[in-house]
Amino acid sequence: MIELRAVAAGYGGGDVLQGVDLTVAEGSITCIVGPNGAGKSTVLRAISGLLRPRQGQITFAGEPIGGWPPARIIAAGIVQVPQHGGLFGDLTVRDNMLLGGYVIRRDRARIRRRIAELEGAFPIIRERSGDKAANLSGGQRRIVEFARALMLEPRVVLLDEPTLGLDPRASQLVFDSTQLMQQLGATVLMVEQNVRFGLKLASHGIVMERGRVLLADNADALLRRSDISALFFGSGAADAAPVEVVRS
């Protein structure tokens, strides 16, 4: 679905991505993990067009999209959910949803149908429709962001640390909602520092380090690799805590 070949990109202080090669399979949930500053978020920004790659190729369903402006990439079907602060706090949940359909605002019937569909999948959109987004809890806000990202029926959703700052309950909600997005037909590419959470949720994992892809594999296989675990997932990632909270 998405392919990066030898992509180099950076912010002015030099290249952060130093030749990234990766593939995101259609219909998958792919999770990028790695140390802080390895370039994970930068990969998402390069795909969504927020950062123009300096070198290399980015293709989406076979079409080269590297260097396209963000609006064109959104129109092509790739939507990014930013790390934080993505909702307009002074607007209602419904207005935020409508903004998600801004580029198709003239097609009112489609917008109405789409909101109705998403209300079915994410009941909170209906329940809190008239509330200001700022009055929602962190987890609820994240779900509204997810739903808004789906307004345009994107083929790919990019999630930048979806559980950041969320309590355990809200994280579970994010877990379920991400799976729901996939079931609704979106391919998901996410960055997550909560490595075990991310790889449990994902079907595929990509480990990045120093602006390059170190390896890519099935998420389960990555979780089982003890060498990788020790380096990136925390020492003895599997069971180091005196008390672990697990799902019944």
Place this chain on the structure above:
Amino acid sequence: MTAGARRQASRFARPGVLVGGIALVAAVPLITDDIYYQNMAILTFLLAIIASGWNIMAGYAGYVSLGHSAFIGIGAYTAGITAQRWGVSPFVVAPLGGVTAALVALLLGLVTRRTRGAAFVIVSFALLQLLGLIARNWTSMTEGSKGLLLPLPTWSIAYQYWPFYYALLGLLLLSIVMSAAIKRSKLGLGLVAIRDDEDKAAGIGVTTPLYKSLAFIASAVLVGIAGAVYGYYVGFVEPGAMFDIVLSVEAVLAALLGGRGTVWGPVLGAFLLEPLSEVTNSHLGGSNAGAFRIIIFGGLLLVVTLVLPRGILPGATDLLDRIRRRDRVGVVGRRLSEAPVPQAPASRRADAGAASEVLLRVSDVSKRFGGVRALDGCTFDVPAGSITALIGPNGSGKTTLFNAIDGGYAVSGGQVEFGGRPITRLSRTGRTFAGIGRTYQLPRLFGSLTVLENVAAASGQFSLRALARSAVSGAEAARARELLDFVGLGDYLSARAGELSYGQRKLVELAQVLMLDPELIMLDEPAAGINPTLISRLAELVRALNETGRTFLIVEHDMQFVLSLCDPVIVLSRGTVIAQGHPSEISRDHEVVEAYLGEDYVPQPVPAAAAT
């Protein structure tokens, strides 16, 4: 800004060029006896002095003033009045003009306790108008709109305007030296921190009222003296000309054109602008020269904002940097070095805290925002020497509580005691010096400072002497480097903080707080967005610091981190403490599980051997 500016200073102000330039400017009156050019140069120096002073207040500290020429008027009137009454040369009493200007600036500085941003711009403009009004109406002193006549120069006519010329040139050089010295000092670093985020600056030990007062005095004193010289030069001081908004606006334009926040930018801007203004006055538009001037200056401002939003010098530096850095690799996150956890020095504050068992006592604290009760009778203790966790659902008031403890918010009710003393009335910085340091959920770094400067700007103790010290130097700088090395950011020392990723900014903020060496370290979600390997190192660091007597209060959702590290655990829900105790009790508490962990979670013990 400062690292770039330093590089830029060395490039643009190499000693040879500098000495040559000064010699050239100083020689102008000797080369030509054309009064026209002497006049133009005098006005250029004057504008450069105002712009340079403005730059200290607005470029460094971020308080944009639209009335900076008021200090010219104040200086001119002070010198004019005293010279007349005492029958001395205005040159003799010119320093008094500087003193008066500094006093007025100090008053203006008081305004900034409550007023920032756009409101301050209006206040500064109002000051200019107010002074004009006073000068117009206090006729016994100023002779009102009739104007004040100054004595004629006493020197031989052969010397033309030389004394004015060299006096203003000297003042300009002094302005530049002072501006450069401030920029290099700890004071300058603190001012940039205030510009980027004043509340955060107060929280890392920048005594903002003092810093701002010093900056305001520095930005006015030389302008006031220059005003006295200028008044003598024109020989006639009247309110309309002395408190004229146009001169203020020209100074702002000069600084923006050359580069706000740099040492040489305002000077360069003035040297470009004043001659241009002379040309438009004398060669364009004839009787409509005024209108032409406005069109040309307005157009120039437009071009500057569009093409060089940060001004000529920073723009040029950026361009050179980009050319030099083309095809170079940037720094990227590496695996963590095996460097040991940095040694925690023994606490400097052995006296406090150790005496009492409870370091922090929060009693019945509430905080209302309009009708919302964010905190509602919140009561708990943080035992001295503990690693206390504060958990609870999103929106339960954890961050509000942090703000109530560190002084970010005034509480609506209740009492906070630290080391046995009530601190509810202490200022933010006062609480920092008392020994409280905190990080933020969304890290608040000073975006225009480098990573190293961000950390070095933090200081847990007040010292007047330190203000004059070089910004990043000595033992402090070494400690900052060590802390940054530990959090894995040793390669990023000179990166601009604004360019870092979320997780990295979080780590820089952690280093910043450790730099304060507080007795109570409050961390707001330290593990969020941090690589798991680093989280376990973070836990090691917390333990190491804890062993030397530091107390921690940690808000965190990563239950593995919390339950393995913290004791006691305090659970907050809807602004009230609903449970507290040992982690094993908490994870089994029915109410907690329901409020926080979710009903479909059950705690499962794992072998005790894994516990630390």
